[in-house]
Amino acid sequence: MKTVRCAIYTRKSSDEGLEQSFNSLDAQREACAAYILSQASEGWSEVKEAYDDGGISGGTLERPALQRLLADVAAGRIEPRRVCRRPLDVSHAAIGMMSAAA
Template sequence: MSQRPKIRCAIYTRKSSDEGLDQDFNSLDAQYEACAAYIASQRHEGWKLVPGRYDDGGLSGGTLERPALRRHMDEVDAGRIDMIVVYKIDRLTRSLADFAKLVERLEQVGCSFVSVTQAFNTSSSMGRLTLNVLLSFAQFEREVTAERIRDKIAASKKKGLWMGGVPPLGYDPHPDRTRRELVVNAAEAAVVRQRCCQTNANSSPLGQ
């Protein structure tokens, strides 16, 4: 009977605050043990825990800029990890948009993702269905956010408010940062008026 191919699993753990991390057995250890036990229970499926730990203590899940997560993803990109195992999805990220980015990156290299307490496994058909639903909501969230931003910018422009960026020649942002207005830059305005006069003179039949 042929053996199942080995699935190399790596555990990622995270805790938002650093409270209690100095204890002999902390939240990161508890997450790791739960994930390791789950991997052991799937040994018959060929799952194997790879050595090394990827722990981000005292770091928010609202950003992907985390040292251990970066190392983890580098190993994934290098083809040394087949499965990312976490205690809960929010240990990996709290952002649907970031989650979508991570999943896309995992799919490119054929890596799966498992949440041991939420029965979420992208290596199964049901897990992929759940994933597609989540990603659909992430796409919806991005589109709604973009629409809100566009509507707000359009409404602000109608009111004559400056929406940031590089001000046009002849104007400066208002010294009071709370006021979204432009004020005339006298020196630049003089140059603009001079150029306009020259342009009008050159285009006039009398100036030819």
């Protein structure tokens, strides 16, 4: 069975609440990690690298964690999969990046 390396990208538009010991980014990551774990029989494995953009609007692709994630996908370190609350958040950037690489 092929191992599918899955990354979790989290984002929150505002800084509000990010100082809490368990915040929105943590909740998003926890939910995605649980889903990836539920797919372990299909070979899914969570990459432990954190891709978190806290306090950055989704209206821009100039997000450091998103750019690191896209670079890791392009380098083959992560399998492109969508496990997120808003698929458009990452898919537009990934499609553009994949088109540019072709």
